[in-house]
Amino acid sequence: MNSTNKNFAYGAALSGVVLAGVPANGALVHLDIFVKQIDYNGTSLAPVFNALLAPGTFVGSFTAFNDTSGKSIGGTGGGISAWIPFPITYGSPITTGATPVSSYIGIPPFASGVFTFGFITALGQPGWIRMDLGVPGGPVTFIGAAYNDTPGSVILAGVPVPEPATTIALAGLASLAAGVGITKARRRRQEKKAAEAKA
Secondary structure, eight states, X not given: OOHHXXXXXXXXXXXXXXXXXXXXXXXXXXXXXXXXXXXXXXXXXXXXXXXXXXXXXXXXEEEEOOBTTBSOEEOOSSSEEEEEOSOXXXXXXXXXXXXXXXXXEOOOTTOOXXXXXXXXXXXXXXXXXXXXXXXXXXXXXXXXXXXXXXXXXXXXXXXXXXXXXXHHHHHHHHHHXXXXXXHHHHHHHHHHHHHHHHX
């Protein structure tokens, strides 16, 4: 087993030690992934260029592979300055001070399952990307991504961040529920006053 495969195999266990106990803060932003699925390419080193996009903002670009060399992702210089080169446990904090960091995440071609990986933008914003590695010879699917738009802050790996439309809809429902509660309270007060006036 080469060092890349060893890092991948035991990296998830290290993540709890490396990234322990930091609460989330700042503005958490859902990211769109430009290419959501990468089919298997039977050749070696056949990169697909991909991008992470926030509403109205380009966050970073990276290359993704799904070929005989592996299912790796990485690349720096396109808005992403570093990758955390092992799977991160759901809910573990990702910080700009996370170590180790690398310019890529080496994932063997036989890897399968769903994993979350961390990244740091060139502006020092932490983020995560979640991938379904599928089966050997099958497609790789990017499930979701998010980042904290505050430099030097923290984000919890894999924890969903509502998309903007979802956030607006939830705010509308909360307002509606608050309005119903206020209306019921007013009606109860009016009924109580009417009962007291009759007595």
